[in-house]
Amino acid sequence: MISPLVVTKCTPPPPRSHGLVRKQLLEYLLPGLERKLTLISAPAGFGKSTAAAELVRFSGRQGAWLSLERADNDPARWGAYLVEAFRQSGLPVGDQVQALLRFDAPFSLEPLMAALINVAAASSRPMLLVLDDYHHIETSDIHEAVAFLLNRMPPNFHLVIATRTRPPLPLARLKASRDITEVTAADLRFTPEEATVFLGDVMALELPPDGVTALVTKTEGWVAGLQLAALSLEGTADWKSGISRFDGRNPDLLDYLLEEVFHKQPIPVRTFLLHTAILARLNGPLCDAVTGLSGSHRMLQALEAANLFLFPLDSERTWYRYHALFGEFLAARLTQLRTGSSACPRQRSGNDHM
Numbered sequence: 001m002i003s004p005l006v007v008t009k010c011t012p013p014p015p016r017s018h019g020l021v022r023k024q025l026l027e028y029l030l031p032g033l034e035r036k037l038t039l040i041s042a043p044a045g046f047g048k049s050t051a052a053a054e055l056v057r058f059s060g061r062q063g064a065w066l067s068l069e070r071a072d073n074d075p076a077r078w079g080a081y082l083v084e085a086f087r088q089s090g091l092p093v094g095d096q097v098q099a100l101l102r103f104d105a106p107f108s109l110e111p112l113m114a115a116l117i118n119v120a121a122a123s124s125r126p127m128l129l130v131l132d133d134y135h136h137i138e139t140s141d142i143h144e145a146v147a148f149l150l151n152r153m154p155p156n157f158h159l160v161i162a163t164r165t166r167p168p169l170p171l172a173r174l175k176a177s178r179d180i181t182e183v184t185a186a187d188l189r190f191t192p193e194e195a196t197v198f199l200g201d202v203m204a205l206e207l208p209p210d211g212v213t214a215l216v217t218k219t220e221g222w223v224a225g226l227q228l229a230a231l232s233l234e235g236t237a238d239w240k241s242g243i244s245r246f247d248g249r250n251p252d253l254l255d256y257l258l259e260e261v262f263h264k265q266p267i268p269v270r271t272f273l274l275h276t277a278i279l280a281r282l283n284g285p286l287c288d289a290v291t292g293l294s295g296s297h298r299m300l301q302a303l304e305a306a307n308l309f310l311f312p313l314d315s316e317r318t319w320y321r322y323h324a325l326f327g328e329f330l331a332a333r334l335t336q337l338r339t340g341s342s343a344c345p346r347q348r349s350g351n352d353h354m
Contacts, residue, residue, distance in 0.1 A: 003077075005080060005081060005084050007084065007088065009066060009067045009068075009069075009081060009084075010064070010065055010066055010067075010081065010084050010085040010088045011065060011088070012052075012053045012056055012057075012063065012065040012130065013049060013050065013053045015053075015057060016050070016202075020194065020197045020198055020201065020202070021054070022051070022054065022194060024191070025051060025054075025183075025187065025188070026054060026055070026058055028181075028183070028187065029051070029055050029181065029183070030055070030058065030059065031181075032181030033055075033059055033061070033126075033128065033158050035158070035178065035179045035180060035181055036150055036153060036158065036159060036174060036179040036180065037150060037158075037159050037160075037161065037174055037179060037180045037181070038052075038055070038158070038159070038160045038161070038180075038181045038183065039161050039163070039166075039167075039171070039180060039181070039182050039183065040052055040160065040161065040162040040163070040183040040188075041161075041162075041163050041164070041165070041166055041182070041183070041184060041307060042164070042183070042184055042185040042188050042307055043164060043185060043222075043261070043307040043308065043309050043323070044164060044224065044256075044260045044261055045222060045223055045224025045225070045256070045260065046185050046188040046189075046222060046223055046224070047188050047223045048132075048162040048163070048164075048183075048188070049067075049132050049133070049162055051162070051183065051188060052130045052132060052160050052162045053065075053130075055128075055130075055160060056128065056130060056160075059128060060126075061125070061126045061127050061128045061158070062089055062090060062091070062123070062125045062126070062127040062128075063089055063127065063128055063129075063130065064085040064086050064088065064089035064091070064127065064128070064129045064130070065085055065088075065089075065129075065130045065132065066081055066082060066085040066129070066130065066131055066132065067132045067133055068131060068132060068133045068134055068136045068137060069133065069136050070136050072136065072137065072142075073136070073137060073138055073139040073142065074139075075107060075109050075139060075141045075142055075145070076101075076107045078109075078137075078139075078142050078145075079100075079101065079107070079109055079112045079145075080101055082112075082116065083097060083098070083101060083112070083116070085129065086116055086119065086120075086129075089127065091119050091120065091123060091127070092119065093116075093119060094119075096115060097112070097115045097116065097119065100112045100115055109141055109142070109144075109145040109148075110145065110148060112145075113145050113148050113149055114148075114152075116149075117149065117152055117153060117154065117157075120153070120154055120156065120157045121154035121156070121157075123156065125156070126156045126157075126158070127156060127157055127158070128157070128158040128159070128160055129157070129158075129159050129160065130160040130161075130162065131146070131159070131160070131161050131162070132162045133162065133163070133164075134161045134162065134163040134167055135163040135164040135165040135167075137167070140168075143167065143168050143169060146159075146161075146167075146169060147169055147170055150169065150170065150174065151170075164306070164307050165305060165306045165307060166305045166306075166307075185222075185307070185311070188221075188223070189220060189221025189222065190216060190221040190222075190223060190226060191216070191221070192209070192212050192213050192216050195212050195215065195216050195221070195226055196209070196212050198223075198226060199212060199215070199226065199230055202227075203226075203227065203230035203231075205230045205233060205234070207239055208239075211239050211240070211243065214240075214243050215229055215230075215243055218243055218246060218324070218325075219325065220323060220324060220325075222323065222325070224256060225253070225325055228246075228250065228252045228253050228256060229243070229246045229250075231252060232245075232246050232250055232252065233246075247325065247328045247332075248325055248326070248327070248328025248329035248330070248331060248332045249328065249329075249332040253325065253329060254329060254332065254333075257326065257329045258333075261308065261309070261326075262329075262333070265308070269299075269302075269303070269308075271291075272287070272291060272296075272299055272303075273303075273308070273330055274330060274333065274334050274337070275287075275290055275291045276290055276291065276330075277322075277327060277330035277331045277333070277334050278290070278331065278334075280321065280327075281313065281319055281320070281321055282300060282310075282319065282320045282321065282322075283297070283300070283318050283319050283320070284296045284297025284298075284300060284318075287299070287300065300317075300320050301317070303320075304317070304320065308326075309322055309323035309326035310322055310323075311323065
């Protein structure tokens with residue numbers, strides 16, 4: 001028997017009060033609703049959930065929302081939350097569907113998915129389902145259930161997946177049939193115009209145009225980076241020196257990347273990241289030489305798929321680079337570990353490995 005459902009997991013985040021509408025991003029996303037899947041895949045802090053919520057808001061479609069966490073790897077729990085998401089969207093989830101959630105017999109997701117597909121197909125309105133934070137899902141039965149949905153969804157249905165990692169779904173087949181719209185970090189980066197509104201209206205930070213441009217360049221349009229940089233500039237009269245001082249050693253940035261990214265990686269990944277922090281450009285042989293191990297090219301491919309702030313420099317994906325602030329963070333972390341200093345001014349961790 002599963003625990004009581006937390007219904008707020010099935011509620012999209014409310015619209016931002018500042019009124020920033022990313023028109024260029026929406027112009028890219030909205031036509032994709034005629035396809036089966038929108039995949040929003042990017043590192044932490046790039047605004048994936050916000051983009052998905054804005055798509056729901058401006059699509060005019062009946063929207064179902066499910067925010068996922070590690071506990072949702074239980075198929076029965078995942079299925080129960082999916083039914084609740086459908087119910088909260090206004091779809092008539094009847095007794096037939098509810099009966100499939102009685103767990104006095106071995107539970108299977110496929111009959112439940114078939115029943116929900118039938119409910120969606122019977123609706124006269126176009127709808128979409130958002131699976132937010134899908135990177136938490138590791139259970140193959142759930143991945144298979146989502147693939148089942150993609151294979152059999154009715155024409156009035158659209159699926160949106162927001163995730164830090166590329167999911168193990170039939171993405172290549174969907175791409176070949178032009179049934180997927182992919183959104184990456186490159187699409188989610190803030191432009192100087194968007195950053196001007198964000199910094200002024202949200203962060204109450206007034207910068208001249210060249211200051212905004214400098215900050216967007218420094219953060220590479222990374223939304224969380226812009227927010228943390230703005231916090232570091234509060235009360236600073238000399239914005240030029242303040243921006244130049246904002247780097248991977250900033251305490252708030254260290255906290256964020258340690259908690260949201262670095263400490264969530266397995267030890268071999270952490271070790272690789274720290275050993276390669278000294279490199280401005282990375283490829284397999286160079287990383288093999290630095291780490292003293294083999295298989296670095298496969299590791300780089302895995303880091304790219306996991307959206308660990310690693311970006312390809314060529315179409316063949318031979319050479320890569322870290323996001324500038326992430327690379328500075330790794331270098332600062334490496335120095336701290338070598339000198340035995342604290343992880344950052346507010347916390348210490350003994351879980352890093354070299």
